[in-house]
Amino acid sequence: MLRLPKIDIVSIDDLSIGEIERIMVMADGFAQRLEAGERLHIAEGMIMATLFYEPSTRTRLSFESAAHRLGGSVISSASMDASSAAKGETLADTVRVVSGYADLIVIRHPYDGAARVAAEYARCPVINAGDGSREHPTQTLCDLYILRKKKGHLRGLTVAICGDLKFGRTVHSLIYALARFGANVVAVPNRGMEVPDYVLARLAAERNYSFSSISISELKALAGGLDAMYLTPSAPHQMALFTSDIPVINPAPPSPGPASLDAFYVTRFQRERRSEAERDQPDYVRFDARALKTSRTQEAVVMHPLPRTDELAYELDTDPRAVYFEQAAAGVPVRMALIAWLLENAGRDTIKPGTAPLVLKAENAPPCSNPNCISRRESRYLRSRFKPAPAVSHHELCLRCEFCERELKVQYVGHSRSRRYYRFDESLLGFVRQWLEDATLVVFETVKQAEEAGYEPYRRGPQREIMNAEEINRAVETMAGQIIRDLPDLARVSIVGIVSHGAVLAVRLCEIIERRTKVRIPCAALDVFRGYDGLQPLGGAQTFDVEDRTIVLTDDVINSGWTVQRAMTTLWKLGRPAGMRLAVLVDRGHRAVPIRPNYVGKNVPTARNERIQVRLGEAGEEGGAKPGDRVMLYSMVESLKEAGESA
Amino acid sequence: MVQMSAANLTVLDAAAIGRCVRRLAHEIVEHNPQTGDLVLVGILRRGANLALRLKSALAEITGVDVPMGTLDISLYRDDNRSGSGDPRLLAREVAFSLDGKRVVLVDDVLYTGRTVRAALDAMADLGRPESIQLAVLVDRGERELPIKADFVGKNVTAPHGQRVFVRLAETDGTDAVLMGGAK
Incomplete structure (x- = not known):
C-alpha cells in the first residue's frame, strides 16, 4: 500500500513559498508530458477518495483526471448531501472511515472550516477543494500557475480582483497567496461585497499589509463607479494610501494609484451563499474589453475561476489576454503536481514545527x-x-x-x-x-x-434586599392571575422561560395556573446563548410546539431587552406563534430595544452600575413561598481599573 | 381636528401630520442629545418616507445630517395555509454598519408589533447597535407582541373591525391618517 505523508493542504498557507514554486515547476513538467501523450505510473497503487458535499464539475473532474493520469485510482460517492449527512453520520466519522479506504482524501464541503476538521480526523492527508466561503487552495495554485506562466514570475505583481469578494473563497485564498509573494492587490468589490474584515485582519497581522479605500478612474469605468480597496505591503515598497470619495480620516496627498495592472481577476456572484432577499443583483459588475484599453491595463491578463454567469463579456474570449480557459485547463497538471509533490515528500517528517495555539478552555x-x-x-x-x-x-x-x-x-x-x-x-x-x-x-x-x-x-458595593420570598411569591401569584384573566383560551397558551431563573419562574406560573384552572400549560426552557438548540421542553414533555400558540415568555429581570429580542428571534425560527406576552419578575429600566413587558412583578428603578441578583430555588413543594428566594440590588465595581481608582 | 369624509374618519390631516413629524423629531433629539451616532431606519414604504421627513426635520433642528437606511418587510407566505403569514424581510438597504449606533426605527402604524419584530430581527445582521428606539406616526394599540414605541405621533383607538391607514404625499398624493372600513 502506498503511504502518503500526512501533509494536509487545508489553506494555501499550508504550503511555503518554496513549496509553491516547486509545485509550479512540476506542473510545467506534467503539462509538457501530457502534451506529449506520455503514460505515467508515478502514483500507481494510490487510491484517492473524493468527498464532495457540494456540487462541482471542474474541481472534481480535474482532481480525478489528475489521479488517473498519474496512474492512481479514484473512489467516490455518487452524491453526498451535507444536510442528510448532518442528520446521520458526522463529518469526523465519515473521514475516519474513508481514510481507511484511501491514501488521500479530497474534500469539498459547504461549511466554513470543514476541511480543517476533516484533516484532524483523517489518518491520510486531506486536500481542501473548497470549504464554505473560506478557502480553495488548489484553485489558488492554478491561479498562481497561470499568473506565473503569463508574467514570468509571481513577485510584486499588481492584481485587480473584481466582483463578489465577500463570499468568494477562491478570492480569499488568492489574496493570502498573492500577499505572500508581495503583490499589490486592488480589490474592486461590488457594493456590499467587500473583502471581509477577518481577511483584512489576517493580512494586517501576518503580512503587515495596510489598506485604504481609494477610487481609481480606470476601475470606475469598468466597475461602474465602485470604490477600490487597495492592499499593499507596508514594506518593502510602501505605496501611498489615500481616499477620495469617502470621508478622509487621515488626509494624505493623492497618489497616482498603481503604475500598471498585471492581471484582472473577475469573480462571479456567489448566489448560493446568499439569502432569498439578496439573490437579485442587477448591479453586479460586468467586465468587458473596455477595461483593457487604458495605458495602465493594456498588459493585463483577464482571469476568472469559472463558471461564469454574466460578469464576463463573451466578446473577450478571443482576446489573447483572456486566459480563463487556460486557467481551467491548468487544473489537471497543477493537481497532478500537487499529488506528485505529496509522493515526493513521502519520507518527510510530517510534524510541522510551530507552537501549539493557545486555545480557550x-x-x-x-x-x-x-x-x-x-x-x-x-x-x-x-x-x-x-x-x-x-x-x-x-x-x-x-x-x-x-x-x-x-x-x-x-x-x-x-x-x-x-x-x-x-x-x-x-x-x-x-x-x-x-x-x-x-x-x-x-x-x-x-x-x-x-x-x-x-x-x-470582581468586586461589589453595598447591597440591599428589594424582594423577599413572600413578596416574590405574591408577585408570581399576581402575574399568574393576570395571565388567566388576559388569555381566556388557556388551551392555546405555552410558557417559555429564559434559562435559568426565567425557566424556574415559568414552571411556577404553570403550577399556579394549573392549581387555579386545572389547565396544564406546556412549558419549555430557552437558553438564548445556545439559540435553536437551546429549547428544552419541561415537565416531562418530549416536544414543544410554538406554531399558532400564544407564548408567555418569562425572565427574572428585564434590563436592555436584548435577551428578550434574542429569545423572540429563536422562537420565530421555530414557527409562527399566534402572539407573545412577556412576564418578568423585575423591570429595572434601561431599555435599549422597543420592548415592554406585559406582566411585571416589581418595577425597580436602578442606576447603570447597579445589578439585580435573583435567587430562586427550584420549584419543589406545592405553592407557597420558597424560603431561599430573594431579589438583591447591589452596585458593582466592574473592572480592575475602576477598582484601582476607587481603592 | 377630526372630521367626517365619505365613509372614513380623518384622524390627522396634512397640517397635523406635519406637526407630528416635527414633534417626533424634537422628542428624538431630546432623548438623544448626542446626534453623532444616531441613524434612521425606515420600514418601506411609508415608514421610509416618514424617516426621510424626520431626517430633514432633524437637520433643521440640529444641523446634523443623520444617516438613513430602509428595510422592506412584507407579509410573506411560504406555505399553503390560508391563515395569516408573518411579516418577513424582503430587502435591506442599509449602507452602513449599525455597530455602536443609536438606531431610530420608523414606521407609519404600530399595530400587532409583528412588523417591528421582523425589523429587529433583520437589523441583528447589520451589527450590534447601542440601542434601537421605535418612532411611529400612529399607535393603534391591540398589540400581539410585547413591543412598545418610544416616540408616538398619535394614539388612535379604532373600534374592532375598523382599519387605520396612513396616506403620505410621496406614495398616495396626499397626507392624511384615516380610520374606517374602506380604503
Whole structure:
C-alpha cells in the first residue's frame, strides 16, 4: 500500500513559498508530458477518495483526471448531501472511515472550516477543494500557475480582483497567496461585497499589509463607479494610501494609484451563499474589453475561476489576454503536481514545527459567531476553539475562531478558578493571556450570562434586599392571575422561560395556573446563548410546539431587552406563534430595544452600575413561598481599573 | 381636528401630520442629545418616507445630517395555509454598519408589533447597535407582541373591525391618517 505523508493542504498557507514554486515547476513538467501523450505510473497503487458535499464539475473532474493520469485510482460517492449527512453520520466519522479506504482524501464541503476538521480526523492527508466561503487552495495554485506562466514570475505583481469578494473563497485564498509573494492587490468589490474584515485582519497581522479605500478612474469605468480597496505591503515598497470619495480620516496627498495592472481577476456572484432577499443583483459588475484599453491595463491578463454567469463579456474570449480557459485547463497538471509533490515528500517528517495555539478552555468557550462554521454545524463533537486576535477596541477582547477565522468580540471575561468576572479593558490583557495559558479563561457576552454561570462580579458595593420570598411569591401569584384573566383560551397558551431563573419562574406560573384552572400549560426552557438548540421542553414533555400558540415568555429581570429580542428571534425560527406576552419578575429600566413587558412583578428603578441578583430555588413543594428566594440590588465595581481608582 | 369624509374618519390631516413629524423629531433629539451616532431606519414604504421627513426635520433642528437606511418587510407566505403569514424581510438597504449606533426605527402604524419584530430581527445582521428606539406616526394599540414605541405621533383607538391607514404625499398624493372600513 502506498503511504502518503500526512501533509494536509487545508489553506494555501499550508504550503511555503518554496513549496509553491516547486509545485509550479512540476506542473510545467506534467503539462509538457501530457502534451506529449506520455503514460505515467508515478502514483500507481494510490487510491484517492473524493468527498464532495457540494456540487462541482471542474474541481472534481480535474482532481480525478489528475489521479488517473498519474496512474492512481479514484473512489467516490455518487452524491453526498451535507444536510442528510448532518442528520446521520458526522463529518469526523465519515473521514475516519474513508481514510481507511484511501491514501488521500479530497474534500469539498459547504461549511466554513470543514476541511480543517476533516484533516484532524483523517489518518491520510486531506486536500481542501473548497470549504464554505473560506478557502480553495488548489484553485489558488492554478491561479498562481497561470499568473506565473503569463508574467514570468509571481513577485510584486499588481492584481485587480473584481466582483463578489465577500463570499468568494477562491478570492480569499488568492489574496493570502498573492500577499505572500508581495503583490499589490486592488480589490474592486461590488457594493456590499467587500473583502471581509477577518481577511483584512489576517493580512494586517501576518503580512503587515495596510489598506485604504481609494477610487481609481480606470476601475470606475469598468466597475461602474465602485470604490477600490487597495492592499499593499507596508514594506518593502510602501505605496501611498489615500481616499477620495469617502470621508478622509487621515488626509494624505493623492497618489497616482498603481503604475500598471498585471492581471484582472473577475469573480462571479456567489448566489448560493446568499439569502432569498439578496439573490437579485442587477448591479453586479460586468467586465468587458473596455477595461483593457487604458495605458495602465493594456498588459493585463483577464482571469476568472469559472463558471461564469454574466460578469464576463463573451466578446473577450478571443482576446489573447483572456486566459480563463487556460486557467481551467491548468487544473489537471497543477493537481497532478500537487499529488506528485505529496509522493515526493513521502519520507518527510510530517510534524510541522510551530507552537501549539493557545486555545480557550473547551467547555467554557462560547459558540463561534459564524452560523456556517463547522464548529456550530457539527457541535455534537466539535468544541469551539479560539485564539486571541488583535483588538480593534480597547473595551472588547477579540478572539479568532480556529476553524473559520471569524472573529468573536466579547466584553466580559472571567477566571474559572476564582469564579469572578470582569468587564474587559486593555489593562486586563496581561491577565487574559495568563488565564488563557492556564486554561482558566472564560468569556461572556453579557453580565447575565456570567451570572447564570455562577460567576460573581470582581468586586461589589453595598447591597440591599428589594424582594423577599413572600413578596416574590405574591408577585408570581399576581402575574399568574393576570395571565388567566388576559388569555381566556388557556388551551392555546405555552410558557417559555429564559434559562435559568426565567425557566424556574415559568414552571411556577404553570403550577399556579394549573392549581387555579386545572389547565396544564406546556412549558419549555430557552437558553438564548445556545439559540435553536437551546429549547428544552419541561415537565416531562418530549416536544414543544410554538406554531399558532400564544407564548408567555418569562425572565427574572428585564434590563436592555436584548435577551428578550434574542429569545423572540429563536422562537420565530421555530414557527409562527399566534402572539407573545412577556412576564418578568423585575423591570429595572434601561431599555435599549422597543420592548415592554406585559406582566411585571416589581418595577425597580436602578442606576447603570447597579445589578439585580435573583435567587430562586427550584420549584419543589406545592405553592407557597420558597424560603431561599430573594431579589438583591447591589452596585458593582466592574473592572480592575475602576477598582484601582476607587481603592 | 377630526372630521367626517365619505365613509372614513380623518384622524390627522396634512397640517397635523406635519406637526407630528416635527414633534417626533424634537422628542428624538431630546432623548438623544448626542446626534453623532444616531441613524434612521425606515420600514418601506411609508415608514421610509416618514424617516426621510424626520431626517430633514432633524437637520433643521440640529444641523446634523443623520444617516438613513430602509428595510422592506412584507407579509410573506411560504406555505399553503390560508391563515395569516408573518411579516418577513424582503430587502435591506442599509449602507452602513449599525455597530455602536443609536438606531431610530420608523414606521407609519404600530399595530400587532409583528412588523417591528421582523425589523429587529433583520437589523441583528447589520451589527450590534447601542440601542434601537421605535418612532411611529400612529399607535393603534391591540398589540400581539410585547413591543412598545418610544416616540408616538398619535394614539388612535379604532373600534374592532375598523382599519387605520396612513396616506403620505410621496406614495398616495396626499397626507392624511384615516380610520374606517374602506380604503
